[in-house]
Amino acid sequence: xxxxxxxxxxxxxxxxxxxxxxxxxxxxxxxxxxxxxxxxxxxxxxxxxxxxxxxxxxxxxxxxxxxxxxxxxxxxxxxxxxxxxxxxxxxxxxxxxxxxxxxxxxxxxxxxxxxx
Numbered sequence: 001x002x003x004x005x006x007x008x009x010x011x012x013x014x015x016x017x018x019x020x021x022x023x024x025x026x027x028x029x030x031x032x033x034x035x036x037x038x039x040x041x042x043x044x045x046x047x048x049x050x051x052x053x054x055x056x057x058x059x060x061x062x063x064x065x066x067x068x069x070x071x072x073x074x075x076x077x078x079x080x081x082x083x084x085x086x087x088x089x090x091x092x093x094x095x096x097x098x099x100x101x102x103x104x105x106x107x108x109x110x111x112x113x114x115x116x
Contacts, residue, residue, distance in 0.1 A: 002026055002105040004095045009110030012085055016114070020080040022095030022107055027076055029053065031097045034078045036069065038091035038112075045094070049080060063089075085114045 003025035012018055020036065028034060035050030035058075049059045049069040057069050068081040082089065095107035 002031065002097050002099070004097055004105055004107035006093065006095045006107045006110040009093060009112045011113045011115065014085060014087055014114055014116050016085050017081070017083045018085065018112060020082070020093055020095075020110060020112075022078045022080075024076045024078075024097060027073070028071060028078065028097075029073055030099070032100045034071070034095065034097045036080045037094045037096055038089075039094070039109075040088075040091040043091075048093070051078060082112070085112075087114045087116045090114050 005023045006020060008018060008020040010018060033050055033052045036048040037045050038048050039045040047060055048063055049067055051057045051069045051071055059067060066084045071078045090113050092109040093112050094109045097105045
């Protein structure tokens, strides 16, 4: 069981920045990949960004060039730096981890609200 705790959400004006953190309860070097999903009211949960154990990253098209996912192995933490935020980025952001067995773990979510 991997516990994931997100932090860093909040209210920001359009064009502003936020940095989300996701702390894992065990070494992320033992986790195959980690990433971020989001879910806006009335919409399905969607993938935002991911980072593998080797450091390869992937982003959904709508956040490319604005969001950056990174990891700190010493702190067992991944981050999502979100710049040039737009109202359509408003959602609950969830951290996700997948181990080598394909087991998936979710954090509790953190609210991001971007005002216009």
